[in-house]
Amino acid sequence: MDLIVREVSHRYGELRALEAVSLAVQAGETLALIGPSGCGKSTLLGIMGGLLEPSAGEVLTSGPLPEGCLNPFTYIFQDFALLPWRTVEGNVSLALEHHGLGAGERAERVASALALCGLVEFAHAFPKQLSGGMRQRVGIARAIVVRPALLFLDEPLSALDAQTRELLMEDLLAIWARERTTSIYVTHNLQEAVRLADRICVLSRRPGRVKEIVEVEVPREERANAEHARALAELQGRLWDLIRDEAAVADREMQDA
Amino acid sequence: MPETRPVAFRGGGFNPAGRRGASWIAFAAIIAAWQLSSSSGLLPALFMPSPLSVVEALARRVETGALTRHLAASLQRIALGWAVGTLGGLAIGTAMGIFAVARSIGLPVTSALFPIPKIALLPLLILWFGIGEPSKVATIALGVLFPTIISTYTAIDGVPRNLIRMGQSFGLPAAMIVWKILLPGALPGILSGFRISSSIALILVVAAEMIGAEHGIGAFILAAGNLMQTDQLVAGVVLLSLLGLAVSFGLSRLERWLLRWR
Ligand SMILES: Nc1ncnc2c1ncn2[C@@H]1O[C@H](COP(=O)(O)OP(=O)(O)OP(=O)(O)O)[C@@H](O)[C@H]1O
Ligand SMILES: [Mg+2]
Numbered sequence: 270m271d272l273i274v275r276e277v278s279h280r281y282g283e284l285r286a287l288e289a290v291s292l293a294v295q296a297g298e299t300l301a302l303i304g305p306s307g308c309g310k311s312t313l314l315g316i317m318g319g320l321l322e323p324s325a326g327e328v329l330t331s332g333p334l335p336e337g338c339l340n341p342f343t344y345i346f347q348d349f350a351l352l353p354w355r356t357v358e359g360n361v362s363l364a365l366e367h368h369g370l371g372a373g374e375r376a377e378r379v380a381s382a383l384a385l386c387g388l389v390e391f392a393h394a395f396p397k398q399l400s401g402g403m404r405q406r407v408g409i410a411r412a413i414v415v416r417p418a419l420l421f422l423d424e425p426l427s428a429l430d431a432q433t434r435e436l437l438m439e440d441l442l443a444i445w446a447r448e449r450t451t452s453i454y455v456t457h458n459l460q461e462a463v464r465l466a467d468r469i470c471v472l473s474r475r476p477g478r479v480k481e482i483v484e485v486e487v488p489r490e491e492r493a494n495a496e497h498a499r500a501l502a503e504l505q506g507r508l509w510d511l512i513r514d515e516a517a518v519a520d521r522e523m524q525d526a
Numbered sequence: 527m528p529e530t531r532p533v534a535f536r537g538g539g540f541n542p543a544g545r546r547g548a549s550w551i552a553f554a555a556i557i558a559a560w561q562l563s564s565s566s567g568l569l570p571a572l573f574m575p576s577p578l579s580v581v582e583a584l585a586r587r588v589e590t591g592a593l594t595r596h597l598a599a600s601l602q603r604i605a606l607g608w609a610v611g612t613l614g615g616l617a618i619g620t621a622m623g624i625f626a627v628a629r630s631i632g633l634p635v636t637s638a639l640f641p642i643p644k645i646a647l648l649p650l651l652i653l654w655f656g657i658g659e660p661s662k663v664a665t666i667a668l669g670v671l672f673p674t675i676i677s678t679y680t681a682i683d684g685v686p687r688n689l690i691r692m693g694q695s696f697g698l699p700a701a702m703i704v705w706k707i708l709l710p711g712a713l714p715g716i717l718s719g720f721r722i723s724s725s726i727a728l729i730l731v732v733a734a735e736m737i738g739a740e741h742g743i744g745a746f747i748l749a750a751g752n753l754m755q756t757d758q759l760v761a762g763v764v765l766l767s768l769l770g771l772a773v774s775f776g777l778s779r780l781e782r783w784l785l786r787w788r
Contacts, residue, residue: 320695340697350692354710354787363706364696395787415696 270332270418271296277326279312285476286312292470292479296332299452301462304472305512305519310455311423318342318421334418339368343417347424349404351396358392361411382414402433420452438464459505464492474515575757580764583757599741600731607666608727615674623682636675644669645733662734669730670723681715682708717781724773
């Protein structure tokens with residue numbers, strides 16, 4: 270499913286968070302959203318998925334829903350947002366319980382999502398028993414169990430250590446290769462953006478505007494190959510040049526929220 | 527090699543882990559000291575009966591069946607009053623945790639009514655409901671209501687907002703968000719509120735029974751006091767303390783079972 274953001278602006282009281290943002294996400298692609306901290310990335314993501322009402326502008330979709338889609342706009346959260354009193358299985362099935370599926374179909378869907386995320390042996394564990402990486406895998410399983418049309422990821426790996434992050438990136442790539450879910454991926458980490466995204470949208474400092482949209486030319490499957498390392502490092506350098514000065518200014522800004 | 531010195535350890539203490547058995551030893555020591563002071567004549571029996579005579583008094587009352595009657599009367603009042611107050615408190619507290627209007631009405635009203643000693647309302651309640659059971663049950667229910675409102679409301683308020691947002695992002699209907707996210711998330715706070723409200727119920731039942739009741743632990747203690755039967759008086763007090771211990775034990779079990787995910 271395509272997503273079209275048209276002239277979206279948002280303000281929190283007096284604070285202008287987004288200013289006339291327009292962009293289009295094509296079905297099947299992964300778009301990374303980067304920008305200095307506080308530039309409105311999370312705000313934009315919330316608006317895209319209908320969790321926040323924009324002050325101006327609109328968000329449209331076009332194209333068919335994927336088969337078996339129960340929740341078209343689905344989020345994966347930075348802090349996982351798992352229910353600590355539910356087991357892994359219970360957390361994943363939470364997303365299905367209000368859809369009136371038969372018990373059999375629900376169990377089947379949960380089981381296949383758990384299998385896809387390597388969680389089968391943890392099905393009956395509580396979140397507190399899991400490592401951060403495993404917790405986020407539960408978050409991912411809960412998201413794919415509803416077969417989303419659009420997947421919104423707000424810094425899904427930034428609460429994890431570097432090694433776990435590496436492993437989860439591989440998992441995400443494997444899942445995307447299979448399901449071809451249209452995804453929007455917010456991150457601070459340029460390396461993540463360059464590894465995972467088809468296109469990278471750079472936002473300016475607050476109020477966030479689209480500064481540039483950069484395409485990653487190297488095909489996703491080949492990015493781990495050594496021969497592309499240089500091209501990717503160059504791209505990362507270019508992105509850094511784009512946001513460096515603004516990041517420095519944003520860093521010195523007072524938070525009024 | 528230069529001279530070496532060990533690094534002194536200074537990270538000890540401030541770690542109150544439960545010592546099993548310590549509480550039993552303390553209890554036994556206090557009772558033994560009490561018994562010793564009584565037997566040696568340090569404590570005159572009229573002012574403070576010895577533990578043995580208290581046990582005897584208790585046993586005698588159990589035999590005649592009087593104790594069971596008093597206990598049953600009190601327990602019935604507690605159960606009914608606590609249940610009514612708790613249900614009301616949960617409903618109002620939940621509403622205050624969810625709806626802005628309920629909160630802006632509920633907070634000042636609760637603050638105004640909570641500090642009133644509910645026993646002071648008993649005469650009024652007797653005027654409304656008569657001298658019988660309803661006025662006593664209502665006193666307990668009122669005493670339980672306000673702390674339950676406050677603990678429920680605070681607990682619901684403390685459920686992380688991001689979990690609610692998560693529920694919304696998966697399209698959960700509002701009722702499901704309350705039932706599957708807010709209430710389970712508030713359960714730890716609600717359960718610790720039960721500890722306070724059950725103690726309040728125990729305090730109020732005795733007070734209410736002292737004002738006008740034939741049966742009940744409060745009536746039993748008052749009668750013993752009027753006749754200067756200190757052994758029975760203390761026996762009644764010990765009974766209350768045992769009741770409090772039993773409730774606290776039951777709540778601990780309930781917490782351990784309901785909150786096993788923590
Ligand atoms: N609920 C809110 N009320 C008021 N101001 C807010 C609110 N949420 C965010 N803001 C402010 O709006 C601006 C954009 O916030 P947002 O969270 O979208 O930025 P972000 O790019 O995701 O930041 P970060 O990189 O820190 O995640 C920030 O300055 C933030 O302080
Ligand atoms: Mg953010």
